[in-house]
Structure formats: C-alpha cells, structure tokens
Amino acid sequence: MEIGLQSLGNAAPKETGADQGIFSKDTFLKILVAQMSHPDPFAPQDPGAFITEMAQIAMLEQMMNLCTRMEEMYRIESLSQAAGLIGREVVLSDGNQMVTGQVEKVVLSGESVALVINGMPYDLGGLVEVR
DSSP: OEEEEOTTOOEEEEOOSSOOSSOOHHHHHHHHHHHHHSOOTTSOOOHHHHHHHHHHHHHHHHHHHHHHHHHHHHHHHHHHHHHTTTTSEEEEEETTEEEEEEEEEEEEETTEEEEEETTEEEEGGGEEEEO
C-alpha cells in the first residue's frame, strides 16, 4: 500500500501491485510532513504531541537500523556455521528426496546460505544430518 499526498495534505491510500501490509519509514514521514504543512486551524496541535511524533520517528529509525543489523548478523552466523561443514558428509532434505554427499563449498544465495554438494546448491535449512 502506498500513500499518495494530495494538494490539501490529506493522505489517501493508493493500491499498488504488492501490498506490504505495513507502512515504511518514508510513508510515515510523508504523512507527518503533510500534517505539519496543513494544520487544522480549528484544532491546533498540542506541542507535546509534536514532540511525541518526533520521538516516534527517531525510535522508528533506530528500530529499522537494529533490524538491519540483526539480519546481517544472522547471515554472517549462518555462513560461519555452514563453513564448518566444508569437507564433511551431510544429509539434506530437498523437497521429497534426501541428498547425501560431501560439502564442497558454501555460497550465499540471495538471503540464504547454500551448501554445494556434487556441484548443486542446497539450502542450509534442509540439513538433516552431519556425518
């Protein structure tokens, strides 16, 4: 869902192909700027509410930074654990079949770590046994 800002500052949802279900930091900031740019003269904003919104922005940004760092740490930890399997014989579940073989190398495939056995990459999440 993407928010389009109209000339009067009203936030109107506009559907896109991929409905994310959550607002991004940029969407939140656009809404906040629209609110600040076009205040309601009949209901002036409380200064405390403004400070609260600014604190929410700072907290949102820090949470997003923390999430990004945690994802990076998880990938590095997975890669490190998988590297310890190089040269070891493993059993992997690949859908309906079990694959057995020696781990030749470890590759980072998109967001996941893959073990290469007999020249074919297999997701580390399918690991069943290490021999």
